[in-house]
Amino acid sequence: MNRLFEEFLLFKAENDSSSDRTVKAYRDILVRFENWLVSGDPLKQTGDTLLAFTGPYLHKHLQLAPVSRTPYVACVREFYRWASAVRHLIGKDPAQAVPYPRRPGKLPRVLSLDNAERLMWAPDFGSFEGVRDAAMLSLLIGCGLRVGGLVSLNESHLTAQLVDNEPRMAIKPTEKGAKERLIPVPREAELLLRVYLEHPDLQTIERETANSDRVLFVTTRNRRCPPHEYYGEKRRFSPRGVLAMIQRHGKRA
Structure with a gap:
């Protein structure tokens, strides 16, 4: 090389x-x-x-x-x-x-594979929020997560498993009925998630929970929360916030 x-x-x-x-x-x-x-x-x-x-x-x-x-x-x-x-x-x-690849066109009500890819790459990768949104969308689409399972993720829910004798990232979300399942993360989604976790802006955000875990996906603004209280669980996305994010990028995709 x-x-x-x-x-x-x-x-x-x-x-x-x-x-x-x-x-x-x-x-x-x-x-x-x-x-x-x-x-x-x-x-x-x-x-x-x-x-x-x-x-x-x-x-x-x-x-x-x-x-x-x-x-x-x-x-x-x-x-x-x-x-x-x-x-x-x-x-x-x-x-x-060199721009990041995107596809034009409006998203239909039924999401095909091509439209799912357009949605995943709609965020602006030049910003922390765009990288975060792409990582969230990749898990929703690639792992079939429910919105509730996505927003409840902490870093401790990330793990590894062997797939064809190679270590691969997996997640253990707790979803409807408090059921926990192990889901392998597709390679593209894993790359996006690692880019998000290594983003310098994320390192400056206080997201530790009461049990010493860390909120996985964080918000960057909350008008209802005083700045001195805006940390830990207060940083966690709400299901409503995720749906608003999907609608916002769906209009751009």
Whole structure:
């Protein structure tokens, strides 16, 4: 693998506090990116060439849907941001021209697979709230969670299980009737959830519960709650808030 890619992955692991699974996923993506470049210098790529990789190549040659292409875009954008802002190896960041994939069109009342993907990628990934909303939508759609089960999640409900002898993320939601079940998390949803959990804005939010757990999905504003009381359980999403979020992104998708 290209030495710069190795340095970037080391930075993600040691300085950016990325998990082993995130680093491994990024390594797999960079291997494909390097193979696509053949002998090209990654530092000499333009926005157009990056668009060609994240768009037509992934869609036509690897037949990846938008839900699967988004982690590739995230990896490419982070690599070039690191090369520009951290290592100062290039001037202008060419990956700024690479958008996250979206699909146009209105959502019908019956949600097909394509429309579910459009909804999942409708949030703005440039904001903490957008990353959070995408992670929530990915669990609702990918794991078949009820809204009540989603909002009740704490970090302790995240676990791991072996699938085909590989460790995979799973969740243990408590839903209707206080029933607890173990649900494997799809890879795309797992990547989105890890991006959310590693977001620097989340690290500044006090979300510890009375039993020393931590609320998984937090709100960023609550007009009815005084600032000095806005922590822990007061940060938890309400079912009504989730439904409003879905309607908001449904109009944009």
